[in-house]
Amino acid sequence: xxxxxxxxxxxxxxxxxxxxxxxxxxxxxxxxxxxxxxxxxxxxxxxxxxxxxxxxxxxxxxxxxxxxxxxxxxxxxxxxxxxxxxxxxxxxxxxxxxxxxxxxxxxxxxxxxxxxxxxxxxxxxxxxxxxxxxxxxx
Amino acid sequence: xxxxxxxxxxxxxxxxxxxxxxxxxxxxxxxxxxxxxxxxxxxxxxxxxxxxxxxxxxxxxxxxxxxxxxxxxxxxxxxxxxxxxxxxxxxxxxxxxxxxxxxxxxxxxxxxxxxxxxxxxxxxxxxxxxxxxxxxxxxxxxxxxxxxxxxxxxxxxxxxxxxxxxxxxxxxxxxxxxxxxxxxxxxxxxxxxxxxxxxxxxxxxxxxxxxxxxxxxxxxxxxxxxxxxxxxxxxxxxxxxxxxxxxxxxxxxxxxxxxxxxxxxxxxxxxxxxxxxxxxxxxxxxxxxxxxxxxxxxxxxxxxxxxxxxxxxxxxxxxxxxxxxxxxxxxxxxxxxxxxxxxxxxxxxxxxxxxxxxxxxxxxxxxxxxxxxxxxxxxxxxxxxxxxxxxxxxxxxxxxxxxxxxxxxxxxxxxxxxxxxxxxxxxxxxxxxxxxxxxxxxxxxxxxxxxxxxxxxxxxxxxxxxxxxxxxxxxxxxxxxxxxxxxxxxxxxxxxxxxxxxxxxxxxxxxxxxxxxxxxxxxxxxxxxxxxxxxxxxxxxxxxxxxxxxxxxxxxxxxxxxxxxxxxxxxxxxxxxxxxxxxxxxxxxxxxxxxxxxxxxxxxxxxxxxxxxxxxxxxxxxxxxxxxxxxxxxxxxxxxxxxxxxxxxxxxxxxxxxxxxxxxxxxxxxxxxxxxxxxxxxxxxx
Numbered sequence: 001x002x003x004x005x006x007x008x009x010x011x012x013x014x015x016x017x018x019x020x021x022x023x024x025x026x027x028x029x030x031x032x033x034x035x036x037x038x039x040x041x042x043x044x045x046x047x048x049x050x051x052x053x054x055x056x057x058x059x060x061x062x063x064x065x066x067x068x069x070x071x072x073x074x075x076x077x078x079x080x081x082x083x084x085x086x087x088x089x090x091x092x093x094x095x096x097x098x099x100x101x102x103x104x105x106x107x108x109x110x111x112x113x114x115x116x117x118x119x120x121x122x123x124x125x126x127x128x129x130x131x132x133x134x135x136x137x138x
Numbered sequence: 139x140x141x142x143x144x145x146x147x148x149x150x151x152x153x154x155x156x157x158x159x160x161x162x163x164x165x166x167x168x169x170x171x172x173x174x175x176x177x178x179x180x181x182x183x184x185x186x187x188x189x190x191x192x193x194x195x196x197x198x199x200x201x202x203x204x205x206x207x208x209x210x211x212x213x214x215x216x217x218x219x220x221x222x223x224x225x226x227x228x229x230x231x232x233x234x235x236x237x238x239x240x241x242x243x244x245x246x247x248x249x250x251x252x253x254x255x256x257x258x259x260x261x262x263x264x265x266x267x268x269x270x271x272x273x274x275x276x277x278x279x280x281x282x283x284x285x286x287x288x289x290x291x292x293x294x295x296x297x298x299x300x301x302x303x304x305x306x307x308x309x310x311x312x313x314x315x316x317x318x319x320x321x322x323x324x325x326x327x328x329x330x331x332x333x334x335x336x337x338x339x340x341x342x343x344x345x346x347x348x349x350x351x352x353x354x355x356x357x358x359x360x361x362x363x364x365x366x367x368x369x370x371x372x373x374x375x376x377x378x379x380x381x382x383x384x385x386x387x388x389x390x391x392x393x394x395x396x397x398x399x400x401x402x403x404x405x406x407x408x409x410x411x412x413x414x415x416x417x418x419x420x421x422x423x424x425x426x427x428x429x430x431x432x433x434x435x436x437x438x439x440x441x442x443x444x445x446x447x448x449x450x451x452x453x454x455x456x457x458x459x460x461x462x463x464x465x466x467x468x469x470x471x472x473x474x475x476x477x478x479x480x481x482x483x484x485x486x487x488x489x490x491x492x493x494x495x496x497x498x499x500x501x502x503x504x505x506x507x508x509x510x511x512x513x514x515x516x517x518x519x520x521x522x523x524x525x526x527x528x529x530x531x532x533x534x535x536x537x538x539x540x541x542x543x544x545x546x547x548x549x550x551x552x553x554x555x556x557x558x559x560x561x562x563x564x565x566x567x568x569x570x571x572x573x574x575x576x577x578x579x580x581x582x583x584x585x586x587x588x589x590x591x592x593x594x595x596x597x598x599x600x601x602x603x604x605x606x607x608x609x610x611x612x613x614x615x616x617x618x619x620x621x622x623x624x625x626x627x628x629x630x631x632x633x634x635x636x637x638x639x640x641x642x643x644x645x646x647x648x649x650x651x652x653x654x655x656x657x658x659x660x661x662x663x664x665x666x667x668x669x670x671x672x673x674x675x676x677x678x679x680x681x682x683x684x685x686x687x688x689x690x691x692x693x694x695x696x697x698x699x700x701x702x703x704x705x706x707x708x709x710x711x712x713x714x715x716x717x718x719x720x721x722x723x724x725x726x727x728x729x730x731x732x733x734x735x736x737x738x739x740x741x742x743x744x745x746x747x748x749x750x751x752x753x754x755x756x757x758x759x760x761x762x763x764x765x766x767x768x769x770x771x772x773x774x775x776x777x778x779x780x781x782x783x784x785x786x787x788x789x790x791x792x793x794x795x796x797x798x799x800x801x802x803x804x805x806x807x808x809x810x811x812x813x814x815x816x817x818x819x820x821x822x823x824x
Contacts, residue, residue, distance in 0.1 A: 001330065007320045028417070032321035035417060083442060085301035086294065086419040101421045102298070103437065103498050117498075119442045 013138025015130065018074065026090050028079060031137050035079040035087055036125055037098070037111075038135075045096055045109035046072055052108070059121045063110040066124055076135065077111040078125050083118035098122065145171075168354055173372035174379045175360035176823055177537050181255075182358070183386025184248040190387050191241040192346065196339050198234040199283075206286065208332035210325035213288035214413040218616050218689070221790075228790045229398070229797070236397040238280050239405045242428035244390065245273060253459075254480050256468030257359040263460040265352040268345055270456045275342045277429070277453075282335040284426055288328060289410030294423050296331070297323050302436075305446040322416065362540040363468030364533055371537035377819045385812040392805050399798025400588055400710050408695035408715065411787075412685075421747075422497060430494030431487050435513065437498045438506030448510065455517045462517055465525035472531045476524050483516045492700070577696055578721030578745050581777070583713050585784055588799070591792055592785050597628035599764055600782025603775050606762050608687060611679060611753075613667035616688035617786050620661040626792035627785060636661050680739050682752045691715035691780065692787040715787070716780045721745040723776035726755035 003011075011032040018038065021027055026039035041049075049063040067075055079087050079098070086102035093099030094115070095108035105116030112121040127137045145163040147153050156162050205224050207216035220227040249269070252258055258266035285296045300317045304310040319326030357366065366372045373379075397404065405427055409420045425433050432449050439445035455462075470477040490509050496502045534540040584593040601622070604614065619639035623632045630638070639659035644666055647654035659666075669675035675683035685693075695714040698706055706712070722745045730742035730749070740750035757775045768774055785791075 001316045001319060003315065003318075003320050003326070007326060011321055030417070033324050033416060034322050083301075084298040086298070086423065087417070101419060102423050117437075117440055117442065117445070 011138070013136050015134060015136050017134050019133040023073070028090075029137070031125065034125075036137060037075070037077050037079040037090055037122075039075040039077075039090065039109075041073050041075055041109060048096055049108055049110035049112075058113050059119070061110075061112060061121055063112075066110050066112070066121070068129055071129055071132075074135075075109070075111060076124060076127050076137070077122040079122070081105055081118055082113065082120040082122065083116070088122070168350075168375075169380075170374065170376040172354065172375040173357075173366065173369075174375050175358055175366055175537055176371055176373050177360050177362055177541055178358065178379070178382075179361050180382075180386055181247065181251040182360075183383045184244050184251065185353075186383035187244045187387055187390045188241070188248060189346065190390075191237060191244060192339070192343060195234065195237050195241060196343070198230050198237065199336070199339065202230055202234055203336060206332075208286070208329050210288060210328050210414070213286060213328060215616075217287045222616065222621075228794060232398045232402040232794075234283075235406065236394065236402060238283060239397070239426070239428065240390070240394045241276065242280065245276065246428070249273070249456075250484060252359075253483075254470045254477075255359055255361055256363055256463070256465075256470065258460045259463070259468050260460070262352075262356045262359060265349065265356055266460060267457055268349040268352055270453070272342055272345050272349060273456075274453065275338055275345065279335060279338040279342065280426065280428065282331040282338070285328065285331045286335060287410060288414045290412045290414055290418075290420050291407045291410040291423070293323060293414035293416065294420055295425055296327060298423055299425075300327075302446050302449075305443045307443070324416075359468065360537060361469060361471060362534055362537060363472070364535070364537060364540070367536050368538075373820075373823050378823065381812065381816045381819050385809065385816045388805060388809040388812050392802070392809065395798065395801050395805060399794055399801060401707065401712060402794075403692060403712060404707060408693055411689045411693035424495050427491065427495075430492075431490035431513075432494075434490040434494035434506050435510045437494070438503060438510045452513060455514070459517065459521075463521040463525055465521075465528065465530070467530040467533060469533075472533050473524070473528055474531065475528045476521075479516065479520050479524065483513075486512045486516070576744060578714075578717040580711075580713070580717055581720055583716055583784070584781070585791060586713055587710055588795060590795065592626070592628075593781060594629040595766060595768070596778045596781040597785055598630075599766070599768060599774075600778040600780070600785075601628055602764070603757075603762050603779040604687070604782055607756055607775075608779065609665070609668060611668055611675075611684040612687045613669075613675075613684075614665040614688050614786060615667065615686050616664070617789075618662060618664045619659060621789060623661070624789060627789060628782075632661065639663060642666055680752050684753065687783055687786065689787045691719055691784045694718045716784050718745065719783060720776045720780040722751075723757055723779070724772055 014029070014031050016027075016029055016038060018040070021038065021040045023040050024042050026037055028035050028037055030036070039045075046063070054060045054062050064072075066077075079090075081088050081100040081102065083100065083103055083105050086100050088098035088100040088105070088107060090098055093106040095106055097109045097111060097114075098107040100106075100116065100118070103117050105118035106114050107118075107122055108114050110121075111124070113119070125137055127135050130136050145156075145166040147156055147162055152162060202220065205216065205220040205227065207213060217231070221231050222228075224230070252266065252269070281295070281299060285292045300314055300323065303313045303317065306313065315321075317327065317330075318324065319330055360366075407424060424430075432452055435452050436445045436449040439448045465473065465476070467473055470480055486509050490506070490513065493502055493506045493509065498506075534543060584591060584596065604612075619635050619642075620632075622628055622630045622638060623635040639661050642659035642663070642665075643656045644659045644663045645654055646657050649655055667675075669678060669683075672683045692715050696718060698711075698714070722743060725744035725746065727742050727744060730736060734742065734749065736742045736750040740752055741754055742749055743751045757772045759772055760770045762770065762775060764770055764774075768778075788794075
C-alpha cells in the first residue's frame with residue numbers, strides 16, 4: 001500500500017523561478033501535493049527571526065540553519081501545520097510569519113513554532129539554489 | 139444459538155434440510171422460543187433498531203456504490219449527479235448520509251443503556267467488549283464514508299484524522315504514508331478509503347453475529363439486573379420481543395424520516411458542498427457530530443501525542459469497564475449514587491460534544507480540559523470508588539417480584555440532571571462570544587417548511603437574472619437545459635427548454651477532421667461555463683475564480699448558535715444558505731463604515747465574511763427587464779435569483795417533501811398498529 005511508481009515519478013524535483021517575487025511577497029507552489037511557501041523576507045523579518053534567543057523556542061533552531069547562507073532573504077518551508085496538517089496562512093499571526101486557522105498555531109518569520117498546539121517548526125523541504133534566482137525543490 | 143434445538147419442522151422437505159443443516163432450528167431457538175426477560179423496557183429495543191440500521195446502510199450503500207466514481211476529479215461530481223439524475227438517487231443519498239447519524243445516535247443510546255443497567259458485568263464481559271469493537275469499526279467506517287463525497291470537509295477531515303497517526307513515535311510517518319498512498323491526501327487515499335468503506339460494514343456484520351451469539355449464551359440483562367430464575371420471569375422472544383422491537387423500530391423510523399425528507403443537511407456541514415481543494419483550508423474544521431466529544435478531548439490536551447493518546451483512551455477505557463466497576467449490583471436502579479453520576483456523565487459527554495464544535499480558544503479550551511478530566515474521572519475514579527463505598531438498595535429476588543413492586547421512578551435523578559444541564563446552559567450563554575459580524579436577516583421563502591414549493595414565477599425570473607447578469611462570470615455546471623423542463627422546476631415545456639438551449643453555442647468534437655466545432659445547444663447539454671478553466675476564471679477576476687453557483691445556496695451558511703439550532707430542528711429551519719445569498723447580493727455599500735478600509739480591488743459588503751469581496755456590486759435597479767410586471771428592484775432580483783439557485787441546489791425538493799408527507803402518514807398509522815398489536819400480545823404478561 002505504499003505509493004505506486006507513477007505517484008513517486010510525479011514527486012520528482014521541480015524548479016522554481018524566484019525573480020518575479022518582490023521583497024515582502026511570497027508564493028505558494030505545490031510539490032508532491034504539498035504546498036511550499038517561498039517567502040522573500042524583508043530586512044525587518046530577518047532581524048526579528050534572528051533576534052529571538054534560540055533556547056527560548058519550543059523547537060529550538062536558529063534562523064541561519066533554516067535558510068541557505070548567502071540567500072538569507074529566502075525562506076522555503078512546507079506550508080503544512082505540524083499539528084494536524086492544515087495550511088497556515090502567510091503574513092498573519094503575532095510573529096510576522098504564519099497562522100494556522102484550524103487550531104491556532106502561530107509560526108514566526110522563520111517558520112518556527114511560537115505559540116499553539118503544533119509540536120515542531122514548519123519543515124524545510126530539501127532544495128538547492130541552481131542560480132541566484134532559481135531553486136530546485138526535491 | 140442457545141444450545142442444540144429439539145425443533146422439528148412438520149414439512150418433509152424442511153425436515154430433510156434440517157437433518158443436514160439445522161438452520162431452521164437455530165433460528166427457532168434464537169428468535170422464536172428464546173426466553174427474554176419479562177421486564178425489559180423500550181431502551182432494549184435499540185438492539186433491533188441497530189440491526190435494522192446496519193441492514194439499511196448496507197443496502198443503500200451497495201446501490202450508491204453502483205453510481206459512485208471513486209476518483210479525486212470525479213467523486214464530487216458523481217455524488218451530485220447521482221442525487222440529480224439517478225431514480226430516487228436523492229432518497230438513497232439522504233437515507234445513507236442521515237442513516238449514518240441515526241446509526242450512531244442509536245448506538246450511543248444502546249451503550250448508555252448498557253452503562254446504566256450494568257450490562258457489561260459478569261457474565262457479559264465478552265459481549266460488552268465485542269460491542270466496543272463494533273463501535274470502533276463503526277467509527278472507522280463512518281469516517282471513511284464521510285471522505286467519499288470529496289468535499290472540503292471530507293478532504294480536510296481526512297487530512298486532520300490521518301495526521302493523528304503521525305504522532306506515533308518512530309513508525310508514525312510510515313503509517314501515514316501507507317494510509318495516503320502518496321505524499322499527501324489525494325486520489326490513492328480516496329481509492330483505498332472507498333475500498334475499506336465497502337469492506338468494513340461486512341466485518342461489522344460479522345462481529346454483530348458474534349455479539350448476538352454472546353448475548354444468547356449469557357442471556358439478556360434487564361432493568362432490575364437479576365437473572366431470570368423461573369419460567370414466570372421470561373416470555374418467548376416471538377411474538378413478545380419481536381412485536382415490541384417492531385414498534386420501537388417504527389418510532390425510530392419517524393425520527394429518521396424527519397431527517398431524510400425534511401432536514402437532510404441539518405447534520406452536515408455546508409463546506410462539504412464545496413469541492414475538495416488542497417490549497418485552501420476551511421477556517422473551521424469540524425468532524426461529524428458523533429465524533430465531537432472525542433475531538434474535544436483531542437484538542438483540550440496541548441501536547442500532540444498526549445492528545446491522540448487521550449482521544450483513543452477515551453474509547454479503549456470502555457473495554458476495561460467490566461473490571462473498573464466491580465460493584466455487585468448491576469442496575470443503577472438500585473444504586474442511588476451511581477445513578478446520579480451516570481446522568482452527570484451523560485451531561486459531560488453532551489457538553490464535550492458541544493465544545494468539539496466550537497473554535498479552540500479562550501473559555502472553550504479551559505472548559506474542554508475540565509470536562510476531559512470529568513470524563514476520565516467517571517471511569518477511573520468514580521466507578522471503582524462507588525463499588526467500594528456505595529450501599530445499594532435491596533435488589534428484588536426475582537423479575538416477577540420486581541414487576542409486582544413496580545413503582546419508585548427515577549424522577550429525582552432526572553430532575554438533578556435537568557438542573558445540572560440547565561445551569562450549564564445558562565453558563566454557556568454567558569460565555570458566548572460577542573458576535574461582531576452581522577447575520578443575514580431571515581427572509582420568507584416559498585420553499586421553506588414541510589409543504590414548501592418553489593414559486594414558478596420567481597424561478598423563471600431568477601433564471602433570467604442568472605442568464606443576463608450572473609452567467610457572465612459564474613458557471614452553473616450541474617444544471618442541464620433539460621432540467622428546466624423537469625417537474626418541480628421552473629415549469630417550462632420540453633420545447634421551451636430546447637429553444638432556450640438552442641440560444642447557446644456549445645463546443646463539441648472532435649469531428650472526423652479532428653477539429654473541435656461549435657453547434658447550437660441541445661437539451662442534454664449543460665449550461666456552458668463562462669471561462670475555459672479555473673485559472674482563466676481567476677485571471678479574469680482579480681486572482682479569485684468566481685464560484686460555481688449550482689450548489690451555492692447549500693455551500694454557504696452561518697452559525698445559528700445555541701440554543702437556536704435546537705429550535706431549528708423542530709421548525710425545519712434550514713434557509714441559512716438562501717438568506718446569506720440574498721443578503722450578500724443586497725449587502726454592498728459604496729462607503730464602508732467609518733474606520734473600515736477594504737483593500738484595493740475589493741468591495742465592501744456587509745455580510746461577506748471579512749467584508750472585502752472581490753465581486754463588484756452585481757445588481758442595480760432596472761438592470762433586468764421583467765415581463766410579468768414584477769418590480770425591477772435589487773431586492774426583487776436578489777430574491778428571485780436566490781430562489782432559482784435554491785432550485786439548482788435542490789432540484790428534487792418538491793418530490794422529497796411530497797414523498798415525506800406520504801411516508802409520515804404511513805409510518806404514523808403503522809406505529810399505531812404496532813402499538814396496539816404489542817398491547818394485545820403483552821396483555822397477559824404484565
